[in-house]
Amino acid sequence: MVRLVFLGPPGAGKGTQASLIAGFYQVPHISTGDILRTNVAQRSALGWQAKEYIDKGDLVPDQLIIDMVEERLEKPDALHGWVLDGFPRNVGQAKFIEQLLSTNQNANDIQGEKTQKNNSLIVINLQVPDQVLVSRLLSRGRPDDNEQTIQHRLQVHHQQTEPLIEFYKERQQLITIDGNHSVEAVTNSLKQAVNQSC
Numbered sequence: 001m002v003r004l005v006f007l008g009p010p011g012a013g014k015g016t017q018a019s020l021i022a023g024f025y026q027v028p029h030i031s032t033g034d035i036l037r038t039n040v041a042q043r044s045a046l047g048w049q050a051k052e053y054i055d056k057g058d059l060v061p062d063q064l065i066i067d068m069v070e071e072r073l074e075k076p077d078a079l080h081g082w083v084l085d086g087f088p089r090n091v092g093q094a095k096f097i098e099q100l101l102s103t104n105q106n107a108n109d110i111q112g113e114k115t116q117k118n119n120s121l122i123v124i125n126l127q128v129p130d131q132v133l134v135s136r137l138l139s140r141g142r143p144d145d146n147e148q149t150i151q152h153r154l155q156v157h158h159q160q161t162e163p164l165i166e167f168y169k170e171r172q173q174l175i176t177i178d179g180n181h182s183v184e185a186v187t188n189s190l191k192q193a194v195n196q197s198c
């Protein structure tokens with residue numbers, strides 16, 4: 001079973017690679033950014049709450065995101081693996097995933113299923129220099145891709161998401177990939193690294 005998480009700064013190519021890898025392993029690609037933007041477009045209650053954070057480049061509060069991810073992971077298509085893109089983004093969110101997988105593991109153990117590797121998580125850290133990120137995002141041009149918001153998103157990433165590198169290193173779940181190459185080259189490195197870990 002493939003359970004993959006993509007870490008990396010804004011513009012590192014998480015969405016681009018997560019979509020390709022999810023297609024390759026035939027598991028759902030779950031992007032918290034995409035789900036939030038759909039909610040904003042639909043003007044749902046969650047969308048109204050999330051919009052001000054996204055526009056500023058801040059993280060949306062944990063409880064809103066965790067409830068949203070929990071609901072998505074309970075859908076039938078996510079029972080046999082997933083690729084999470086943009087989640088977790090801080091230690092609180094990472095602890096939620098850890099707890100969720102350990103609860104699943106306990107349930108499977110009680111049922112006597114052989115799940116030695118079933119609940120293991122692979123964490124991909126896509127590395128790209130800040131100046132490359134800024135130019136990629138400015139040329140993408142999403143509403144939150146303006147110079148001021150991008151700089152703030154990078155700062156939020158360094159402060160809140162980068163500590164996850166150590167968190168997952170300690171758990172021996174981290175694979176670091178150089179994302180500063182063509183999309184195809186990055187995908188190839190990723191497939192190779194994931195195949196070795198599965």
Ligand code: B4P
Pocket residue numbers: 008009010011012013014015016017032033034036053054055057058059060061065085086087088089093136137139140153179180181182183186
């Ligand atoms: P996200 O939607 O996750 O967006 P992102 O980090 O900006 O982009 P990503 O890294 O996926 O870049 P992409 O592949 O598209 O977050 C947006 C906002 O939502 C956050 O700021 C936050 O407010 C909120 N949010 C989301 N998740 C949250 C959470 N868990 N908790 C709290 N808040 C949350 O690539 C970018 C560009 O680069 C594209 O144009 C692409 O074509 C290009 N590109 C990709 N790979 C390339 C390559 N190898 N070479 C050249 N260009 C490349």
